[in-house]
Amino acid sequence: MAKQRRHLGEILYKAGIVQKEPLIKAIKAAKTNGKRLGEYLVSQKLITTETLYKAIAKQFEMKYVDLDRAPLPANPASIIPEDLIKRHNVLPLSMSNGKLKLVIGDPMDLEMLDSIRFRLNTELECYLADPEKIRRHIDDSVQEEKKTEDDRLRHSIDATAAELAEAGHELQAATLQAQAAGADDEGPIIRLVNLIIDNAYFMRASDIHIEPMADRVRVRYRVDGVCLEKDNIPKNMQAPLVTRFKILSGMDIAEKRLPQDGRIKREIGGEDIDFRVSSLPGTHGPSIVLRILRPDAVNIGIEALGFGKDDYERFQKIIKRPNGIFLVTGPTGSGKTTTLYAALQELNRPDKKIITAEDPVEYNFPGMNQCQVRDEIGLTFDKILRAMLRQAPNIILIGEIRDGIVADIAIQAALTGHLVFSTLHTNDAVSAITRLIDMGVKPFLVASSIQAIMAQRLARLICKKCKAPDPNPDPHHLRLLGISPEEAEKRQFFKGKGCSTCQGTGYKGRIGIFEMVELTTELRELAFKRANTTELKKTAIAGGMKMLLHDGIEKIYRGMTTPEEVAGITQAEGLADT
Numbered sequence: 001m002a003k004q005r006r007h008l009g010e011i012l013y014k015a016g017i018v019q020k021e022p023l024i025k026a027i028k029a030a031k032t033n034g035k036r037l038g039e040y041l042v043s044q045k046l047i048t049t050e051t052l053y054k055a056i057a058k059q060f061e062m063k064y065v066d067l068d069r070a071p072l073p074a075n076p077a078s079i080i081p082e083d084l085i086k087r088h089n090v091l092p093l094s095m096s097n098g099k100l101k102l103v104i105g106d107p108m109d110l111e112m113l114d115s116i117r118f119r120l121n122t123e124l125e126c127y128l129a130d131p132e133k134i135r136r137h138i139d140d141s142v143q144e145e146k147k148t149e150d151d152r153l154r155h156s157i158d159a160t161a162a163e164l165a166e167a168g169h170e171l172q173a174a175t176l177q178a179q180a181a182g183a184d185d186e187g188p189i190i191r192l193v194n195l196i197i198d199n200a201y202f203m204r205a206s207d208i209h210i211e212p213m214a215d216r217v218r219v220r221y222r223v224d225g226v227c228l229e230k231d232n233i234p235k236n237m238q239a240p241l242v243t244r245f246k247i248l249s250g251m252d253i254a255e256k257r258l259p260q261d262g263r264i265k266r267e268i269g270g271e272d273i274d275f276r277v278s279s280l281p282g283t284h285g286p287s288i289v290l291r292i293l294r295p296d297a298v299n300i301g302i303e304a305l306g307f308g309k310d311d312y313e314r315f316q317k318i319i320k321r322p323n324g325i326f327l328v329t330g331p332t333g334s335g336k337t338t339t340l341y342a343a344l345q346e347l348n349r350p351d352k353k354i355i356t357a358e359d360p361v362e363y364n365f366p367g368m369n370q371c372q373v374r375d376e377i378g379l380t381f382d383k384i385l386r387a388m389l390r391q392a393p394n395i396i397l398i399g400e401i402r403d404g405i406v407a408d409i410a411i412q413a414a415l416t417g418h419l420v421f422s423t424l425h426t427n428d429a430v431s432a433i434t435r436l437i438d439m440g441v442k443p444f445l446v447a448s449s450i451q452a453i454m455a456q457r458l459a460r461l462i463c464k465k466c467k468a469p470d471p472n473p474d475p476h477h478l479r480l481l482g483i484s485p486e487e488a489e490k491r492q493f494f495k496g497k498g499c500s501t502c503q504g505t506g507y508k509g510r511i512g513i514f515e516m517v518e519l520t521t522e523l524r525e526l527a528f529k530r531a532n533t534t535e536l537k538k539t540a541i542a543g544g545m546k547m548l549l550h551d552g553i554e555k556i557y558r559g560m561t562t563p564e565e566v567a568g569i570t571q572a573e574g575l576a577d578t
Helices: 008-014 020-033 037-043 049-059 082-088 110-120 131-166 170-180 187-202 235-249 309-319 336-347 381-389 404-415 431-438 443-449 475-481 485-490 521-528 533-542 548-557 563-570 572-576
Strands: 091-096 099-104 123-128 205-212 216-223 226-234 260-268 271-280 287-293 324-329 354-358 368-372 395-398 419-424 450-462 467-469 494-496 507-518
Touching: 008 020, 008 037, 008 049, 020 037, 037 049, 049 123, 082 110, 091 131, 099 110, 110 123, 187 205, 187 216, 187 226, 187 235, 187 260, 187 287, 205 235, 216 235, 226 235, 235 260, 235 271, 235 287, 309 336, 309 450, 309 507, 324 336, 324 404, 324 431, 336 354, 336 395, 336 419, 336 450, 354 381, 368 381, 381 395, 381 404, 395 404, 404 419, 404 443, 419 431, 431 443, 431 450, 431 521, 431 533, 443 450, 443 521, 450 494, 450 548, 450 563, 475 485, 475 548, 475 563, 507 548, 507 563, 521 533, 548 563
Parallel strands: 099 123, 324 419, 324 450, 354 368, 354 395, 395 419
Antiparallel strands: 091 099, 205 216, 205 287, 216 226, 260 271, 271 287, 450 507, 467 494
16 A cells, blocks of 8 residues: 655644644635645745755655755756756756666656656656756756857857958958857947948948848948949848847837838048938848948039030039029939039139028038928928028029929029029930920920030949950940941050959949030020920030030040940940840
């Protein structure tokens, strides 16, 4: 007949630990609250946890182990598998002669004991201890083992990163260290983001593109108008990388469904650089784009824009007229704003009042009154223009003519004695006339207010470090430019071989290619009659307008750029067929 196990209350009472009346009350209260007697006694501070488990050990005729004092193995997982230790909250002491000495926290869990016996195929000699102390000791031993392994791994990673950095792959080295860092260690991610920004600045990039993809995060830099893919970052670093950019730019890191905008101000190379940041939700995560606003990008002066001698003199004469509209046209990224800023800086003197309406204000200039468009509060281009006319300006800059309302106000300003500068998205100069009429502006107002229109593109300059003669320029590009084989034989062409200075592209820096037309009497009459673009262009060419294509060819002959580059920016339709 099996020996009957004594009750816990009896053991505690006979040991003189708990008196009879408090014990009876505790038994009743434990039943009422659905608690074990020992648990209730500890909660009421009638006994300590250590006393409870000593009594339980006596109840089950086991030995009690105080884990704070007993000699324990440094690495329990070397005795039995780690998953058993963690799953069942047990602690092995030793294994000898096919018997495992095991510290457990619950002697009533017979299923657990059977599972361990079956898994290890061994006999168990069980000891009892406080389950919380068992858990604490497991965590400490696992953490210690993990720390040792992490130290070994960290040493290996640091050595590899040092080799990468020495070979010139600093971003890959920073990526490796950031990937190896724990989620709580923000230092490596901060260093990686700083390195991405610094690299872009020193590469003369205009934009940084952080683009999440299905299996990686692509990092591209736009240099001289062309995106260069330089680095790929592991997918598991996407979240901390995007979060860091959002924190720096003042965005809401919790908002993942809507586009956001922000700004970063950072000192690089001894000067303060602004970054305009945009976040756009995508299929694989938010795409982050940083626009680098460097002061030297617009402080280049009219001489450095790339005008030929005749165009330079005409440009200077046009911008110094007392009234009228001067339009600069071209696609996004063709340098229109830079050209207008260069003109304004030439005119920015104490005797002139200049007001600008921009969306957004990217660069600040002393002596100019610059106003930021804010559509969300109703501060639109047309409202700013109406208000600025009451400020008695001499010169007005409108960031972009987007609709007929803004165009009408700009023309009224020009007709009332103001010099107005603005931009328009058209492919060539004379198309701006028909575009304004299509917006709803009356033809006679267009004809009477516009002084000149200039279309422009930016062509990449051949890198001076690796510039070399090109004896065999691509015949296809020459054909697109209208350069005959006979003409090509008379000319010397150049190209860049690619070097470290130009990131292997063969190009470094950009120069403008221009098409400038002044509105003559003939052109004004044609505009008044709503003539089409073809008629306007023929008349403009007959009046001495040099087309974009011809200006680009001149710069090819001067060894500044290549036929491929000029063909790409002036004959995109033909190139698309290649």
